[in-house]
Amino acid sequence: MVKLVYFAWVREKIGKDEEELELPATVKTGADLIAHLASLGEEYAEALQFPNAIRIAINMEHAEHDEPIAGAREIGLFPPMTGG
Template sequence: MKLLYFAWVRERVGRAEEEAEAPAGVSTVAELIEWLRGRGPEYEHAFEAGPAIRAAIDKRHARADAPIAGAREIAFFPPMTGG
């Protein structure tokens, strides 16, 4: 699947996107974030906000407990505020 990173998540990871395959047992957005955090210090820093990180699966906002099976694209971005 394609992983996309936006705003300060992108800056901390050091890339805008990448292809990745989550290991067996990683089946939700929250589990994917935990797996990504273990990929190195840049990912740990990018995802240290844990539940505050927002996600979209195939361009639709998704909750942390959303399943990722069959996803072609998952995007991660920091919480947004309105103005």
């Protein structure tokens, strides 16, 4: 079981701040996770329709899409951030 936390417009489109999911064994990387989530329903598909734009944090540390997620307690998904 892993805790997923959604931020900004990803959260708005999915309609929840966070959730805990049991991930299939085939979900091994951040990219696999995004693809899996996009298959869970229309709101997920809409939020994740541009997977390369989604940023990932594994246990509160930024990660690349090809990094393994095994052992992650928390994974955050968010859009690119802009600073001011």
